[in-house]
Amino acid sequence: MFSDPSAPTGAASPEMLALEFSEPLGASAASRPRPAASPRSGRASEDDVPDPFVGGPDAARLPGSEGEHLLQCAYGTQDRAKRFYDDQVLDRLNEPMREFVGRMEMAFVATADRDGECDASLRAGPAGFLAVLDERRLAYPEYRGNGVMASLGNISENPHVGILMVDFVRDLIGLHVNGRASVTEDADLRQHYPELPAEVERGRAPERWVVVEVEEAYVHCRKHIPRMEPVSRTRNWGTDDVKRKGGDYFEARGAPRPWRVAEVGARTH
Template identity: 65%
Template sequence: MTRVIPDHPTPTGTAESALLDLELSDPPTRNDAWLVTAALQHHPLLPDTPPRDPFAEDRPDPLPGSAGEHLLQCAFGTEKRARKFYQDQVLDHLNRQMKEFIGRMEMAFVATSDARGDCDASLRAGPPGFVEVLDDRHLCYPEYRGNGVLASLGNISENPHVGILLVDFVTDLIGLHVNGKARIVEDADLRAIHPALPTGFDRGRTPERWVVVRVEEAYIHCRKHIPRMVPVLRQRSWGTDDVKRKGGDYFGAKGTPRPWHQPEPVGSPER
């Protein structure tokens, strides 16, 4: 049986097709991949100590990105494309189009790491505009009562660097990266500085605190591999501690042995 793939409307975003060449290239063949790997293994720019940025002395103003990515650009031969992307697409602030984009997003993927570099990626979601743009160089998002682990906030308390990815899966099929340094601010303290923060929240939740991010890099994520999705109504019952209604032990982790697991004594009451 022939599989029929339904037609979808062409994305209506303003990104030019040439932008795809800035971020993505044709995948290497098996032989090409081997040559790249071999080149990296013996590349003279690879020291035993932390990598030296090959572009550090090349220009008076530092390029965006890390010494590691600049090093690999040299090893992979992508310096020209990377510099064009830095030049054309990477800002150190939010422009008007970025602010508008953030204002209609309903999801954000947040990446953090602790002082040792151990990473965590988390999803934040809410109604359009739940990520608030404070000005050209600052945005914030609310933190609500959750499972009490506070993994992202714990990382931020040790290491302020955060990476945020916002994606339009529905209309324009485009994404926005925002990287910067974050700090944790209590709700009342932030409202004292920004009284225009919203007072009505999704499902009646009230933020306990906010994560305020000072923007250092903002740039496009091209649409080539972003899937199109269709939003549906979410009718779920919340405001409960019933684990089954919240998803329960979906992945079957409860009771599985691990180093930090403390089994409950036999006959202990249900919580």
């Protein structure tokens, strides 16, 4: 038998639990309201529970997807979600956000191709490698890598990206930036922004940049962010030495792959 997912699992205070659960503790899943039909999807509703977001006067201005709005109604979190949208989500980078981006040393970047197949990657560098061009745009550099171009390939098909930056050291807080990305060669972007770093670290110069037009920017809660401590490390930027790059850490070399089977079959015909 599955446990009730709405039951508390920790020892948080009632005030904190109130932020996590929209219905009384112990309420069954059957007692939660179901979403109303969406005018855009035409789906029928099992119950006559109006969705305050989808198709209503707030639909044009609220951030987020139709799917998240419908689930907010289904699980009774629409009031809490609306409060978060109104209090924490911006369509630009304000001054505290720009300062935060400027001191970040890494960012997690999520992309998807035209079919929605996803990829997540890490971008890192010294503070300042993420460049805030203005309150509506930021850019991050692309360096010489493994040549796969997974993130850039996705962006060429689907410009929507999600970036998460986390301060694990000082303030234990995160910043989400969602928007539309484009790929620009280093020389082209530098014509308009000559102050961009030409060489972030010795032997590590950007080949091109990803410029992101900000559509949503909002905080990531600090509750579950672990505290970390920076340590010194020698980095071998730009190396092709297999061992220095991590070698075959996951022992993947030599394992069967479907595309290798196809290649062998093609050569035998």
